Amino acid sequence: MAPSKPDYDIFGDIVKHKLRNSQADKYTSDSKNTFCYQLFTILKLSMDSVNLCKDFVSFFTLLNTEYSGAAITGVSNKYPEFLNFWLNRQFRARSISVTPKSTFYQHLINNYKTFEAENKLNNKIHDIDDLHFNKLNSLYEFYKVYYDLKSNNNENCSKFLEHFKKDYTPAWKKCFNENDVEFCKALEKFTKFYEEDKTSISTVCITGKSSLPKLLSPRSYQIENKEDKKIGNSLIMGTHNATISGLSKINDKEYSQLHELISLRYNFLAVYNEDEKRSNMLKILQEFFQYCSRNRENSNLFSFFKEFLREYYIKNKSEYGEIYDDCSTSSESIKSYCSIYQGFSEQLRKSLLSINEIEEEDTEDETKIRQSFISYFSSDSIILQLEKDNNLLSNITPILVGTIAGGLLILFFLYKFSSFGSCLHAKILKNEETLYNFNEEIDRDLFENNSELEINNSNNRKIHLSYNPSLKPF
Template sequence: MCSVAFSHIIFNKETHDIRMSKKPDYEIFDSLGKYMLKEKGITNSSSEKINNFCNAILRLPDSSTDAENLCKQFVHFFKLLYEEYNDPTISDNRNKYPEFLNYWLNSQFRAKNIKISPESKFYKYFINNYDKYVEENILKDKLYHIEDKYFNKMHMLYEFYKKYNEINEAANGGCTKFLDHCKTNYSEAWKKCFSEKDNPFCSALDGFRKFYDENKHSNLSRCNEEGLSSLPELLSPHSYRDTELEANKISNYLIWPTNNDSSIRTSKIKNTQFSKLYELLLLRYSFLFADNKEDKKYNMLKILQEFFQYCNENRGIPSLILFYKEFLKEYYTKNKDEYDEIYRDCSTSPEHTKSYCKVYEDVSTKYSNHLSTIKNIHDEELNEGTEKLQWLISENSSSVIISQLDKGNNILSNITPILVGTMAGGLSILFLLYKFTPFGSWFYSKILKDAETIYNVNGESDQYLFDYNLEFEMDNTENGKIHFSYHPS
């Protein structure tokens, strides 16, 4: 009977629409904690009907016992979730367990290294015959191969929810693991959102942030046991929609190699040279992960330092003013209160023991004009062609001159030993020639002797004036002669 059923399956494999590839629903993990509990109850034991269905997979080309066992696990997992959530009164989000099952199936294929593609007979068999273990069309159009570019983003979301749900597992250090995972992956996930311009993924990522904010306080006691006083703050970008306004921002032209505009002639901002500034622009002028306040202040000052450096290197380019204004408007003014706090802290501190204050000292020394200008800039000035900003980015800016001198110091420091050595060697050679060769006699007779003669003549004349009484007579038309006399004492 099994072989008959299998033959029927093979020859009628187009009964249901095979979805080769489509963009998945990312927002399917809100109930992951409950799914994970159900997953622990999965076994390979099944009814005879399911066994016959899954055993038939072994007859397919390139199949294996791993694929057969996965089939049984999937069917059992489906039945567990079906019994839990097959209720029309349950919210739509919880009814997304079929979408989650499809993600789970795709993840198992990858984890068990079962090579499955949309074109494989295994996948077609599995998709077209789900009705052998479920009477309703719950899985219709829900099972399909997820392309890697989509699966990788789904897996990012899965890991965030999974690590959060594992916080309560104190024995495994759940809080610490969640914190470390967010440090490494949260900003990276948003970078993928922007670089691939995937709005549904961005929305799902923001959905996790909201889920986390609503639930994080319930886990604080568990984190205190691990020595953590609080959980990190997860932020979302000011905007993650691909609007025309976002697309036209100057920063997009500065960080994306493929974005070019002939009117914007400033150089590209590269991650290798301006890492903090580059990341800020990539995340659309947003800070997304704030774990340690001191680290955040350090990063804020590094951003400012790299921004000023970039402006100095692109001085004199007219389009630079557009980026300067955009940076101030989109980022600096929105964080001005925090910057002012940093300035006060570092200005009043007697010793710059904090790492961020050392950066502040460097910024205030090298870029004093830039710093003093933005400290006092007003919002209304950003909408005008301000003379302050125009001067800062011009070729004649004093900060630029100072910057160039700083660069010149490096050159001077390299050639100074050469100059000193050359001068010392030249003087030594002249001394030897003067002392031990005819050149010395000639030099004495022509240069030093003449100078000595002039000196003696002047000396004799002066002495003559002091040794004798001198009288000068001048004709005066009114009084006749006037006598001037000198009598040395």
């Protein structure tokens, strides 16, 4: 039986929760938490379990007091779910091993009445499996780091950026790979909250290096059937080097940026700074043309070419135009992404400029897009000269020539200076003699059997040649 999915939307009041959690460390209520000691004295669990039990009782008491007089809302009504997450987080942080039916849970549940929790926590406290806990924890960390940044501590800026760079992307990917709609809704809720509120903290991260990232909303979490039919998906999902279409697989080692783009449905996740984003954009194009050049003889390449233009390039065309302008005007540009552009071959640069002439409406015109495709990949004279291409033939040819030459030299020495050569020579002479005798016998037989030549009188002028069927035609 698959574990049930938790409620992910439990962090709307995280500021209050954090405040009460810090106060719970100092709060004690011996009259309500004495049952916790039985975990050690009777049930033989560790003192870490006892202390966690006491902390849980204190935290619950503070939150219950906080919300007891407030009107019940979506936020205030979910603090039991937050408490359950907090408890599961503490198990892992304190290395306390538990199971869904462990002694700790049962002892806590059996004593709800002791700390007045029976009406609040019934069916709320339980073990969260690792898969769903990791998703909850990632959401918790996003809110936590964001509110830390709002404290106007500039030191938190770099921490915030690094955290999102490291953790937001994997969380966003889960919306596609695991198709967990509820998690993606919760992630989207945080993204909207962040985008609406980030102006209040924009002064904290004001340098170009530490600009606030723009987070891409996981709006595509409800995967449509057409997504599965995209040729790009088949090119990265294949388990072998070749796909069903006959095109080679786009692996994440040789085509890292292109593979990442397709795996995210042709989307960018976040922008940390302009140089980094535009460097990746150029690498994507470089790898795309490299892949097309290597698969240009496969007729199915056209479908991928068209899909790439429609799903990605046209949507980012204006920014690509800015990149080309920035990097073409000066060979001494200080922008790091221009060093990538200037490292391209002249032919590749021309192709990038040509593809930038394609308009959005052209992607719906089969004739126009096919003409562009043919002009790029139809003849050797215009095949892209990608600087990273490995010429396999140039690597093999010297080895092949050397091997053949060495083999011939060995045969020559064997023939001239070894007994093998003498045997071979005698064999050749014997074969020649046999062939000579055979030819002589055939000539004689032919002469004897065809000696009868009859020529009739001059009236009919017929010529009769005898035929011997024992001789087969050559």
